[in-house]
Amino acid sequence: MNTALLTLPAAASARNTTNNENRKIWTSTWILAALLLLALIAGLTLGRYLIAPTRVLEILFSGSGFDTRDPEAAMAARVIESVRLPRVLLAALIGAGLAAAGAALQSLFRNPLAEPQLLGVSSGAAFGGVLAMLLVGDGQPLVIGALVFGMLALAAVFWLAGGKAATAGSGTVLLVLAGIVVSGVFAAGVSLIKLVADPQNQLPAIVFWLMGSLATADRDRLLLALPCVGVGLIALYGLRFQLLALSLGEEDARGLGVKVALARALTLIAVGLITAASVAVCGIVGWVGLVAPHLIRMSFGADHRNFLLNVMLGGAAYLVLVDTFARAATAEEIPLGVLTALLGAPLFAFLVRRIGHGLEC
């Protein structure tokens, strides 16, 4: 009946291509998983102290039963187990978390420029961290202070956006505005603490921590970040279809029967948990949430069946590689946050040119 709307009917070949398509789609996930594995091995191998990949695998699979009579082997095992393994795993965890959080916010706010820092949670966590450094000290108090204030910032965003945000048509706009307010207040708070901090010891520590670094990564921090980021990742992965519906806009999503307020609140809590935990263990690491989703979409297309999974794997591999570069490339370690910005900004500039075309289709 609709001959004019019909382009060349490809119905016969459609069935054949479906299976091929499926295989092609999941190929990208396997490629990214392999890339992550390679990045992890590279991260364990490279550093100021080179350890051969074969030795790395040996140590990983032999557990702690290595030969302690060979001092060099014992040294390598200690470096792997207490320094590099927690560090690469933490980098992978944070990378996956920030990338997924960015992708989720880009969907939720219908804006390709959204990233986890938009919500004000990272500013809140930064304030909590430096406050703890000022009053109590580095280490555990810092991590807990950052986590607590990150979640407080999220609560403040919800409170400012008000109960209306759940039902009003402009709920997401209110949330963005509230995020800007909270972000501004906590950023001012951080400046204030820098002003009163002891310029000999505290101030350099604060400044270095704010730049973002995984240099302090250890087993404790990994175990602290794992539940927060893990829960956030699982929640976001579960919500992936609702996030797709929310990307149509609140009104349309509601018309489709989506529980907009609930899905949105769960997404923001998951993103908040991931962001707060990442700031707590490695300071502010920007650009990952912005670059990773676009990079994945550009490289592998936009099939949303495995998009979020690809983003998680890609973000993890990206941050592991960047962190490895940060500590292995030069004698003095470059702060991770500085490097992600240094790499992310030009990479994003390159993507922007292609997104410019991509947005039209």
Add this chain to the structure above:
Amino acid sequence: MHDDVLIAAQNLGYQLPVCKRMKNAARWILRDLSFTLERGALCAVLGPNGVGKSTLLRMLAGMQTAGAGQVIRRGRVGYVPQAVHPALPLSALEMTLLGRAGNTALFGAPKKQDYDAARAALARVEAAHLAARPFSMLSGGERQLVLMARALAAEADILILDEPTAALDWHNQALIMRLLQDLAAEGVTVITSTHAPQHAFEFASHALLLFDADHFAFGAPAGVMDEAALSRLFHLPVRRVPLPEHAGEKMAAIPIFSMLHAQPQTQPV
């Protein structure tokens, strides 16, 4: 109430919210509207801009709470908005699949039966060949087909469409209206707003004319849409001409645009 009634409005009304700063009184844009549609009816809603067609459709779809009266629905409602602007690059199939979002668990993803339903819905609007195309690259007519497929994928018994033919050429208008007629014949109850009386004459089983907030007419198109009613509806003289190739009741409505002020603006009912 009769069992076959799929959707009914009872004394439905809607009041614009009062804006304190503007110091305006609460204004009714719809008041005391009642009608009943049975299974398989195709109702065209006509009225001038701003009379409240979209508000009425949104109340019927349950997307807006009624200010007065109530809507009775027997079955699942699918609402087709005039346009959707996805923020992400979605394929037509993914767009159709989102029709299933309301039935999918909060932490769930569409399963094989959802994909099957989406593909079947696309096939039903004869748009199966569009499945892999990016939604935002489709033409206006194709998008409208995909949005209708999306509503059908939700297994809607009642289809409510907000001006599906706006911004479409005549051929595509005919395709959309014919498709709605086919769906109605299959037992779907269809309510669509339109600015073309011709759609009502040629395709609809019922016409709902909204003159203003308090006055409306409801019935078979040929009966309800006489010259006086159409002239009053559009504030323009409208002539009704029988179409010779349709022996019977098919009519053409022709607006006389140049006689803009010839018609008295208001008439007693």
